[in-house]
Amino acid sequence: MLIELAIGDAYGAGFEYVKPEIITKYNNLEYRQHPTHKGTKPGMYTDDTQMSLAIAELMVEELEWTKLNVANKFVEVFKRDVREGYASGFYHFLTKMNNGEMFLENIKPYSDKSGAAMRAPVLGIYKDRKEVLEKTEIQASVTHDTKDGINAAKASAMIVHFFLWESGKKKDLAKYLKDHVKGDWASRWTGKVRSKGWMSVRAAITAIQEADSMSDLLTKCVAYTGDVDTVAAIALAGGSVCKELRNDLPGWLYSGMEDGEFGRTYIESLDKELKAFYLQGKQDLPL
Ligand SMILES: [Mg+2]
Numbered sequence: 001m002l003i004e005l006a007i008g009d010a011y012g013a014g015f016e017y018v019k020p021e022i023i024t025k026y027n028n029l030e031y032r033q034h035p036t037h038k039g040t041k042p043g044m045y046t047d048d049t050q051m052s053l054a055i056a057e058l059m060v061e062e063l064e065w066t067k068l069n070v071a072n073k074f075v076e077v078f079k080r081d082v083r084e085g086y087a088s089g090f091y092h093f094l095t096k097m098n099n100g101e102m103f104l105e106n107i108k109p110y111s112d113k114s115g116a117a118m119r120a121p122v123l124g125i126y127k128d129r130k131e132v133l134e135k136t137e138i139q140a141s142v143t144h145d146t147k148d149g150i151n152a153a154k155a156s157a158m159i160v161h162f163f164l165w166e167s168g169k170k171k172d173l174a175k176y177l178k179d180h181v182k183g184d185w186a187s188r189w190t191g192k193v194r195s196k197g198w199m200s201v202r203a204a205i206t207a208i209q210e211a212d213s214m215s216d217l218l219t220k221c222v223a224y225t226g227d228v229d230t231v232a233a234i235a236l237a238g239g240s241v242c243k244e245l246r247n248d249l250p251g252w253l254y255s256g257m258e259d260g261e262f263g264r265t266y267i268e269s270l271d272k273e274l275k276a277f278y279l280q281g282k283q284d285l286p287l
Pocket of ligand 1: 009046047048085086229230
């Protein structure tokens with residue numbers, strides 16, 4: 001799931017807010033250099049993946065789920081592997097933070113943008129729906145302590161939960177989300193995706209419901225234009241655990257993923273740990 005999230009992020013990063021003509025011409029499943037974000041090379045992931053790694057590590061390490069532990073982890077994953085791709089204000093904030101305590105003292109956590117939702121999909125792995133929602137809210141409130149910021153994160157996590165734990169069918173996804181998270185998750189998304197969290201999540205829901213394979217899903221996410229790396233990260237994480245979506249992502253999107261210390265090999269090993277973590281919960285299912 002994390003590797004597909006990273007592929008969505010890295011592929012989408014080449015097209016984030018670019019002119020629609022560029023997308024029409026090059027949305028062909030090959031990593032692409034963004035015309036102005038020169039620090040993010042083709043196959044490199046951005047903040048969506050780095051923050052999802054933070055959440056996934058917290059889960060498998062089974063650390064107590066507190067705002068301080070979450071903030072410590074955000075600082076840790078950023079400092080060990082500084083990269084562009086964050087919103088510039090948050091990037092500069094992170095460069096100045098030494099630890100989670102300092103982070104919590106200085107953050108103004110009132111954003112309703114997509115930061116809390118882009119890192120939430122992995123939380124859907126918890127078996128208990130209440131636990132998904134509670135832990136998602138805590139991690140969201142560290143930076144996005146607003147109704148819209150938190151609800152977007154909850155919906156993002158619940159996409160994964162629906163497919164993993166409720167044997168969900170794509171056609172029922174929006175209704176399920178509407179039943180469990182406040183917000184209009186059922187209206188079909190069309191057009192450019194701007195920066196609010198709910199926009200990326202709703203666009204991802206529409207794309208999942210209308211796609212017939214993972215490649216189709218990825219190109220649909222990018223075709224929206226706008227904040228497409230976040231849409232694709234959320235959608236591909238959800239799509240990767242949806243049985244109705246065949247994984248036909250070309251091998252080069254996997255092999256072309258950056259593979260430094262925290263690149264592909266690391267992400268795939270963390271995916272294995274997440275799977276074991278998921279199966280632990282599964283054993284308790286009444287048969
Ligand atoms: Mg990003």
